[in-house]
Amino acid sequence: MTEHCPVAVFDLGKTNSKLFVIDAKGDVVAERRAKPVWRDHGDIRVLDDEALFSWMQDELSQAVEAHGVRHVTFSAHGCTFALIGKGELCHPILDYEQEPPVSVAARIDPLIPPFSETYSPRLPLGLNYGRHILWLQERDPSTLDATDAILAYPQFWSWKFSGRAASEVSYLACHSHLWAPLADDFSSLVDQEGWRAKMPDLVPAGSSLGTYPVMAAGETVEVMVHNGVHDSNSALFYYRSVGFDDFTLISTGTWVIIFNQACPLNALDRERDMLANVTVDHAPAATIRFMGGREYDVASQGWTKPISIEAVEAVIAKGSFALPSFAAGGPFPGSEGHFLGPAVEGEERAAVALLYVILMTDLSLDLIRSQNDIVIDGGLVKADLYAPLLAALRDQTVFISANPEGSAFGAAALVFRQSNVRPFKNECERIRAVEIAGLGDYRREWRRRAIELRRDVSQPAMLSEGIR
Numbered sequence: 001m002t003e004h005c006p007v008a009v010f011d012l013g014k015t016n017s018k019l020f021v022i023d024a025k026g027d028v029v030a031e032r033r034a035k036p037v038w039r040d041h042g043d044i045r046v047l048d049d050e051a052l053f054s055w056m057q058d059e060l061s062q063a064v065e066a067h068g069v070r071h072v073t074f075s076a077h078g079c080t081f082a083l084i085g086k087g088e089l090c091h092p093i094l095d096y097e098q099e100p101p102v103s104v105a106a107r108i109d110p111l112i113p114p115f116s117e118t119y120s121p122r123l124p125l126g127l128n129y130g131r132h133i134l135w136l137q138e139r140d141p142s143t144l145d146a147t148d149a150i151l152a153y154p155q156f157w158s159w160k161f162s163g164r165a166a167s168e169v170s171y172l173a174c175h176s177h178l179w180a181p182l183a184d185d186f187s188s189l190v191d192q193e194g195w196r197a198k199m200p201d202l203v204p205a206g207s208s209l210g211t212y213p214v215m216a217a218g219e220t221v222e223v224m225v226h227n228g229v230h231d232s233n234s235a236l237f238y239y240r241s242v243g244f245d246d247f248t249l250i251s252t253g254t255w256v257i258i259f260n261q262a263c264p265l266n267a268l269d270r271e272r273d274m275l276a277n278v279t280v281d282h283a284p285a286a287t288i289r290f291m292g293g294r295e296y297d298v299a300s301q302g303w304t305k306p307i308s309i310e311a312v313e314a315v316i317a318k319g320s321f322a323l324p325s326f327a328a329g330g331p332f333p334g335s336e337g338h339f340l341g342p343a344v345e346g347e348e349r350a351a352v353a354l355l356y357v358i359l360m361t362d363l364s365l366d367l368i369r370s371q372n373d374i375v376i377d378g379g380l381v382k383a384d385l386y387a388p389l390l391a392a393l394r395d396q397t398v399f400i401s402a403n404p405e406g407s408a409f410g411a412a413a414l415v416f417r418q419s420n421v422r423p424f425k426n427e428c429e430r431i432r433a434v435e436i437a438g439l440g441d442y443r444r445e446w447r448r449r450a451i452e453l454r455r456d457v458s459q460p461a462m463l464s465e466g467i468r
Contacts (some may be wrong), residue, residue, distance in 0.1 A: 005070040007415045008063045010056055011159065011231065011257075012036070012076040012406040013135040014096075014254050017052060019059045020405060021165030022069050022412040024294035026046055026423035028405075029067055032059050038095045043284045047080075053160060064223060065216035072161060073131070073206065074228030075411040078174045080153035081129045083136070084165065091136055093156070096126030097328070100135040106313050108134040112177055117277030119265060119284070120175040125330050130177030130189055137193070150198045152176075152227025162225035166203040170233035173278030181265075181276045181284040205229035205237075205280045206414025226415045229280060231407035232257040235377045237280050238410030239401075241417075242426040248370040248396075251406065252378035252386075256292030256361055259283045262367045272331040272367060275443040280414065290330030290366045292357045298326040299337060305352035309387060309434065311351040316438045318342045321446055322356035323453060331364060335453040358386060359446050372396045375428060377406035388434035393443060 006023040014036070021030035034055045037048040063069040078095035082089060100108065112122060126132035129152075137144045152171035159165050165399050173179035178199075180187045190196050192304060203209065204227065211222040229237075232251040235260050239249060248260040259277065263286035268274040276284045286441075306343055319341045324330065326337030344352055357380070365374070373394050380386045381404035391398040403409065409424060416423055 004189065004256065006063075006067050006108065007412045008060055008069045008072040009128055010072070010074045010410045011405065011411070012074060012153070012157070013231070014030050014077045017055070018147055018405075018408065019056070019063065020408040020412070021063050021069060021308060021333055021336045022181055022409065023067075023421050024416070024421060026329065026409075026425065028403075030063060041092050045098055047095065047136055049089070049093055049344065053376055056157075058221065060212075061214050061216055062222050064214045069223065070221070071415055072212065073222045073226035073411050073415050074154040075231045075234045075407045076154040076157070076171075076228060076342070078153075079127050079129050081133065082151045082153065082156035083143060083147040084135075084149040084151055084156075084159065086148065086263075092427075093153075093417045094126060094132050094136070096129065096132065099125050100131070100138075103137050108138055111189065113180075115270040115413035117180050118148035118177050118253060119188050119268060121175045121270040121275055123273070128175055128455045129189075133195075134193070135370050142194075144198075147198055150195060151200070151201050152230075154230065155200070159247070162214040164209040165200040166209060166227050167200045168205050168227055168280075169202060169204060169282055169328050170280045171228075171230040173276070174233070175275045175277075176401070178398075179278065181278050183250065184282055199215065199466050200217055201449050203227045203232070206411070208418065220440055225432045226418075228416075229411050229414060232259070233277060233280055234408075234410030234414070235406030236285065236410070238406045238413050239377070241410070241413045241422065241426050241453060242428075244373070244375060247373045247375055248365065250361060250374060250376045252292060252376065254291060254293045254381035256357070256364070256380070257287060257289040258361070258364050258368055258370070259285045259287050260370045260372070262372055267369055269367070271333065272328050272368065273333070286368055288331065288368045290325070290360055291327035292360060295326035296353050296357050299353035299356055300350040303347070303353070305347070306349060307351050307354055307383075309436065309444045312385065312389070313349045313436060315344055315348050315351045315355070316436065316442045318344070318353050319442075319445070320344045320348070321449060322352045323446075323449055324360065330360070331367060332453060340449065354385060355389070355442070355446075356363070358389050358393070359443060361390055362413065362443070363447065363450070365394065371396065376400045378404055385432045385434065387431045389439070391431045392436065392439055398431045399428040400431055402429060446454065
C-alpha cells in the first residue's frame with residue numbers, strides 16, 4: 001500500500017449510504033451521500049443493489065480522479081446478507097425489517113442454536129440474519145442449492161468490486177446465529193444446515209482482496225479492494241486505535257449499540273437484546289442495543305430542529321414521559337411505545353423523545369455494567385443535549401468524538417493498518433454535564449414506569465434503585 005494514497009470508505013447504513021475519502025493524515029477530503037432504495041419484490045422487500053452499485057461506481061471514479069484514491073473498503077449496517085451463485089445474486093438482498101410468516105417461523109425457530117452457544121438473542125424480523133436465511137431456504141430450497149457463497153453485507157460489496165468472496169468475523173458474529181464466539185468458529189446451525197461449504201474463508205477486515213479497474217482521466221486505474229467490516233465494530237476498532245482501552249462505546253445511528261468488554265458474558269440477558277459481538281480481532285465484546293435513532297424519529301414525529309434546554313425543563317416539570325418501545329428489539333421486548341402524562345407537541349414532544357433515548361441509554365449502561373469511561377460516536381453526537389444530559393446521569397467520564405464517523409474512520413484505519421500507518425489522533429472531547437432541575441426525579445419515575453412494563457418481574461436491583 002502506498003502510504004500517501006487516500007482511502008475511499010463506503011459507509012453503508014440502512015437509510016443513508018455515505019462515501020468518505022480519507023487521506024493518510026486522517027483528514028476527510030471528500031464526502032458524498034445517497035439513500036439506498038428498498039423496493040417491493042412480490043410479497044417481500046429487497047434492496048435495489050444495482051442502483052446503489054451504480055452510485056458507488058460513479059463516486060469511486062470521481063474520487064480516483066479528483067483525489068488519487070487507490071484503495072476502497074466498506075463499513076456496513078448489520079443483519080443483512082447476500083446469496084451468490086455463478087457470479088450473481090441467487091436472490092435479491094432482503095430488507096431485515098420484515099417478519100417471516102407465523103407458520104414459517106414455527107418451523108424455523110426451533111432450529112436456532114441456544115444462546116449459550118452463539119450469544120445471539122432470539123430477535124424478531126431479520127435481526128438474526130441466520131433466521132432470514134432459513135426463511136429463504138423454506139420459501140424455495142433451490143435458492144440455497146444454487147448458492148456458492150453466503151456473504152455478509154460488507155463482504156457482498158467487497159466481492160462485487162474485487163470478485164473474491166470472503167467472510168469476516170465481526171459481521172458474522174453480530175447476532176446472526178451463525179457464529180459461536182467461545183469456540184471462535186461457525187455455529188452448529190451452519191453445520192446442521194450444510195452451509196459450511198458455502199461460507200468463504202475468513203479474511204481479516206481491511207485485508208486486500210483484489211483490484212477493481214476504474215476509468216479516470218482517460219486511463220484505467222487499478223484500485224485495491226479491501227475486506228469490509230461491521231460498522232459498530234469498526235467504530236470500536238477506531239477508538240481502540242487512538243488509545244482508548246478500558247471504555248464503553250456508545251455507537252449511535254439508526255441503532256444505539258453499546259459495547260463494554262469489561263462486562264462478563266454471563267451477565268448478558270438474552271431477553272433484553274444483550275449479546276456478544278466479536279471484535280475484528282476475534283475477541284468477544286458484551287453488547288446491548290436498541291433502535292434509538294429510529295425510536296427518536298418515530299416518537300418525535302420526525303423532528304429535525306434543535307431542542308432547547310427550556311423545552312427539556314418544561315416537559316420534566318410537566319411530567320410528560322415516553323415509554324418503551326417505538327421500534328423492534330431493545331431491552332423491552334413486547335412493550336409498545338407510548339406517551340404518558342400531559343400532552344406535548346412540536347419541540348416539547350421532541351424533548352420528551354430525546355429524554356426517552358437518553359434514559360434508554362442510561363438504563364442500558366447499567367445493564368451492561370458500565371463503570372468505565374464512555375465514548376459516544378455517531379449521529380447522536382450532533383444532538384447537542386444528548387451527551388451533556390447523559391453525563392448528568394452517569395458517575396463516569398463522558399467523551400464525544402470530534403468526528404462522529406467512527407465506523408468510516410475505523411474502516412480506513414483497518415486499511416492503513418496493513419502498512420503500519422496510523423494517521424488518526426485522539427481528538428475526543430470530555431463533556432461537561434448540564435444541570436437540569438428535576439432530572440433525577442424524572443429518571444426515577446421513568447424507570448419505575450418502564451419496569452412496570454416488563455412481563456418478567458425479576459429485575460436487577462440496580463434498575464429499581466434510581467440514581468446510584
